[in-house]
Amino acid sequence: MSPKYSLNSLALLLFGGNVLGQLNKPVLFSDGLSPHVDSVFWQHLTPTQSTWDEWAWGWIPQACLNVVQDTSYSPYDMEVYNVHYTDCGSAWVICRHHDAQMSVVDIIDVFGRVAVQDRDWTQHVVALPGAVCSAGTGAAVTTFYGDCYIPSVAIHEMSHSLDGYVNDQNGNNGPNPFSSGSQYQSAVASDSCVPDPYANNNYQEDYAQVSVLAVYEKVNPGGLDPIGSWRCLVNQKNVLDSACGTELTPGGSCTRRWADSAIVSMGPATGNSKRGSFGKRGRKIGPKPEPANKKGDPLVSYATPSNETGVRHSTFMNLVKNNTARTQAYVRQNSWNKAAGKATLPVPKM
Numbered sequence: 001m002s003p004k005y006s007l008n009s010l011a012l013l014l015f016g017g018n019v020l021g022q023l024n025k026p027v028l029f030s031d032g033l034s035p036h037v038d039s040v041f042w043q044h045l046t047p048t049q050s051t052w053d054e055w056a057w058g059w060i061p062q063a064c065l066n067v068v069q070d071t072s073y074s075p076y077d078m079e080v081y082n083v084h085y086t087d088c089g090s091a092w093v094i095c096r097h098h099d100a101q102m103s104v105v106d107i108i109d110v111f112g113r114v115a116v117q118d119r120d121w122t123q124h125v126v127a128l129p130g131a132v133c134s135a136g137t138g139a140a141v142t143t144f145y146g147d148c149y150i151p152s153v154a155i156h157e158m159s160h161s162l163d164g165y166v167n168d169q170n171g172n173n174g175p176n177p178f179s180s181g182s183q184y185q186s187a188v189a190s191d192s193c194v195p196d197p198y199a200n201n202n203y204q205e206d207y208a209q210v211s212v213l214a215v216y217e218k219v220n221p222g223g224l225d226p227i228g229s230w231r232c233l234v235n236q237k238n239v240l241d242s243a244c245g246t247e248l249t250p251g252g253s254c255t256r257r258w259a260d261s262a263i264v265s266m267g268p269a270t271g272n273s274k275r276g277s278f279g280k281r282g283r284k285i286g287p288k289p290e291p292a293n294k295k296g297d298p299l300v301s302y303a304t305p306s307n308e309t310g311v312r313h314s315t316f317m318n319l320v321k322n323n324t325a326r327t328q329a330y331v332r333q334n335s336w337n338k339a340a341g342k343a344t345l346p347v348p349k350m
Ligand SMILES: *[C@@H]1O[C@H](CO)[C@@H](O)[C@H](O)[C@H]1NC(C)=O
Pocket: 038, 039, 040, 042, 043, 322, 324, 325, 328
């Protein structure tokens, strides 16, 4: 068993028991959200045009390194990418283990389908291997384990960062997610249901699941009514919308960014500035990259996200995959990269 799984079961122990406040409410959907929402998301969350380029091997953002060092995986097996979406002047830096089930295209596509003003609150995205999809978010970094190429999972995770920071912008007030406040908790109390069994774990997971339904309402042409009798959670949904409805709404362009985490060496085996040859592809170490976002840049008001929420580590029920979307994403991404004179990847056979 890798440490990842023990982390996972630890998280279930910590956050799944009554100790940290199980909500014990009836649920709207007993089979999880994915079967009810993801086909609408695939159709109505538009991919954002982008190009990517890969960093020379040997350098990694400290925040990605922290995540990897909490697992049995080697930092030397990480790939780091700049992702330039057309709705933001500066890139997002994402980190991927070379054996992660999610390809760089999968990560870019699913992250890029989420509203840009929601992406604004995520500092880095990490993808690591995993037998099934699970994911964690802490200190504005979302980590996907296994195949989480699923919009509802991305929205859920990124909402943990909205929950943590949108009402406490520099995160300096200590662990203070919006969902821990009386406004949200009274709304839950006045409702007769929560979205699904996972939401019952605690207020933070409930908030993240309600955000998935709030996005559904915004992007589905018929709103939420076609989904079923959702009004049993209308108060949660409305309070959440008042807190971060703008961020959850697709469109526009980026309005704020975190400074990127400090760029550090993957470790001593990179040989600093000497030639390194490591990992599957025998990479050469290159010059230290410049951060895509740094203190003093016009959109960077708050340098460093604090560890506001702790890491919320989630597993999800009945995730619905879509290999058609995956193939289309490769074709699209390759054409965007090619037009910019950048690398392309072979389209995988599904
Ligand atoms: C899969 O994704 C494609 C592309 O986004 C979409 O057109 C299609 O409706 C999706 N299929 C399902 C079953 O969700």
